[in-house]
Each structure stands twice: as C-alpha cells, then as structure tokens.
C-alpha cells in the first residue's frame with residue numbers, strides 16, 4: 159500500500175532535519191521521531207518496497223537541494239534514519255505477531271478448561287440418565303407381556319423403546335466426549351483407519367460431492383482404541399457434507415505436521431489429518447462454540463455432539479485440533495486439522 163502524503167512529508171522533513179542539523183540533540187530527536195513513525199506504519203500494511211521508495215524520494219529531494227554533495231555521500235548520511243524506520247517497523251510487527259499468538263494460546267487454554275468441566279458434567283449426567291433409561295426400557299419390555307394380544311398398546315410400547323434406544327445412543331456419544339467409554343488401545347495404521355472411514359462415507363457422496371483423499375503418511379501408526387480414528391474422520395466429514403448442501407469438494411489429507419504453516423507447539427513431529435470443505439463456513443461466534451457438547455446450528459436433526467466427541471478423542475490421544483473457517487467472501491469453507499502423535503513404524507515381530 160503506498161504511503162499517504164502526510165506520512166511521506168513527515169519522513170522527508172525528519173530526514174532533512176537529521177541530515178542538515180549540526181546539533182546532536184536535534185539529530186537524536188529527529189531519529190527518535192523517525193522510529194515513532196516506523197511504529198505507526200504498522201496498521202497501514204506498509205511493505206519493504208514502500209519504505210525503500212519513500213527513502214529514495216527523500217534521497218532525491220536532498221540531492222536536489224544540496225548540489226555540492228555527491229549523491230552517494232548523501233545516501234551514506236541518511237542511512238541511519240532508514241535503519242531506524244525499518245527496525246522500528248519490524249519490531250512493532252514482531253510485537254503484534256507475538257501478541258496475537260499469546261491471545262490465541264490463552265483462548266485455547268480457556269476453551270480446553272471449559273470443555274473439561276463440561277466433560278465432567280456430561281459424564282455425571284450421562285450415567286444418571288443411563289440408569290433411568292435402563293429402567294424405562296426395561297419396564298416397557300415387561301409391559302408387552304401385560305398387553306392384550308394385537309392391541310395398539312404394543313405399538314406405543316415399541317415407540318417408547320425406540321426413543322430409549324435413540325437416547326441411549328446420545329448418551330454413548332456423551333460418554334465418548336467425556337472419555338468414559340474406553341476399550342483397550344492398540345497400535346493402528348492411521349491411513350488404513352482413515353481409508354475405512356471414507357469407505358463408510360461413500361454412499362453419502364453421490365455425484366454432488368467430489369472427494370480428494372491424499373495419503374502422504376502411509377506408514378504412520380497411532381495408539382488408539384478401536385473405532386476412534388474412524389469416528390474422528392466420519393464426524394468431520396459428515397459435518398463437511400452438511401455444510402455443502404449444493405455439493406462441493408471434500409479434501410482429506412494425511413501429512414506430516416511439519417509440512418504445515420501453523421503447528422500448535424509440541425505437535426511438530428505429529429501426523430496431521432486435514433479435513434477441508436468448500437462449504438458455507440462458520441462465522442466467528444459459531445467457531446468459538448463448535449466443540450461444546452450440544453452446540454448445534456442444525457436443530458432439531460443435529461444433536462451437537464459430533465465435534466465434542468472428536469475433541470474428546472483427540473485430546474485423549476494426546477493430540478490437538480484446530481479449525482480455520484471463512485464464512486464470507488469469494489472462498490468460503492472450513493478446514494479442521496487434527497494433530498496426532500505417531501508411533502515409530504515397527505517391522506513384523508518388532
């Protein structure tokens with residue numbers, strides 16, 4: 159972005175002051191003001207090219223005013239203001255990046271502890287509800303024997319049983335989120351699990367969706383419980399399809415985390431499972447809540463448990479999940495990246 163005229167005029171004035179002044183205090187104050195100017199350039203997204211051309215203009219102007227000086231001598235003299243300007247600008251930039259990074263980290267920690275508390279609550283509720291449902295469905299079953307043969311009562315009891323089954327499956331998902339329904343973990347080939355989940359997804363794809371599956375880590379292994387990886391892939395992919403009611407592109411990628419631009423600290427050597435769609439995306443207020451159990455924008459069909467289950471599994475596997483989404487502009491869509499710790503590949507018998 160070219161610099162506005164006011165900024166240009168101010169820089170010229172300060173460089174002239176630094177160049178012409180015989181007074182050390184005045185020179186120092188001009189240089190300080192240049193540094194301040196450098197910091198103030200930050201929100202204007204100035205590029206190094208803009209700064210060089212700004213400085214070039216100053217050089218040419220002073221050369222015109224001082225015909226006795228050779229241009230290379232002037233260039234040497236006004237190098238200090240240029241250095242002040244660029245280093246102040248780059249320091250301010252680094253500070254801004256660090257502040258953004260700190261804010262993201264803090265938000266992440268806060269979300270993690272909120273979800274942990276919800277997990278404890280969900281697990282407690284799930285156990286109580288499970289007991290109640292067990293008794294409702296048990297009595298419904300017993301009542302069949304008390305009903306007159308062929309009466310409508312059997313159908314009503316059947317409806318009670320169906321509702322109980324649905325409620326029990328919701329409870330299983332709540333327990334998945336809270337990590338209370340575990341089997342023995344085992345070593346699994348990550349790509350194989352992802353491939354199997356995508357096979358299950360196949361009937362849902364039809365001709366409206368294009369699936370791109372790239373596997374750059376065919377040998378990566380993870381320690382996980384049976385079905386956990388498939389559950390992650392399915393929940394993410396089904397959400398992706400839901401977000402593309404008119405069809406679109408679903409990309410699933412397995413690649414070393416180190417190849418990505420944004421890696422959460424500590425996950426550099428992990429595998430990254432990327433699920434990206436070209437769907438409607440999410441506004442920031444939705445992004446902030448997606449991992450909460452029961453948060454859904456798809457009521458009444460959606461239960462809002464899909465992503466909380468994914469979150470629960472990923473955290474228990476020692477991984478991390480991040481989300482990038484764009485809900486307006488020319489390129490809408492969502493990308494979930496799951497970082498998972500991998501085990502060293504073992505040869506047979508090893």
Ligand SMILES: Nc1ncnc2c1ncn2[C@@H]1O[C@H](COP(=O)(O)OP(=O)(O)OP(=O)(O)O)[C@@H](O)[C@H]1O
Nearest residue numbers: 397398401448454455456460461462463464465492
């Ligand atoms: N890929 C996506 N694109 C856009 N929005 C998404 C995407 N994935 C999740 N969401 C948003 O996050 C919300 C929560 O997702 P989650 O999977 O937890 O529940 P759900 O899909 O609504 O219900 P279900 O329990 O059936 O999965 C969704 O309702 C939707 O608003």
Ligand SMILES: [Mg+2]
Nearest residue numbers: 393397464465
């Ligand atoms: Mg879902």
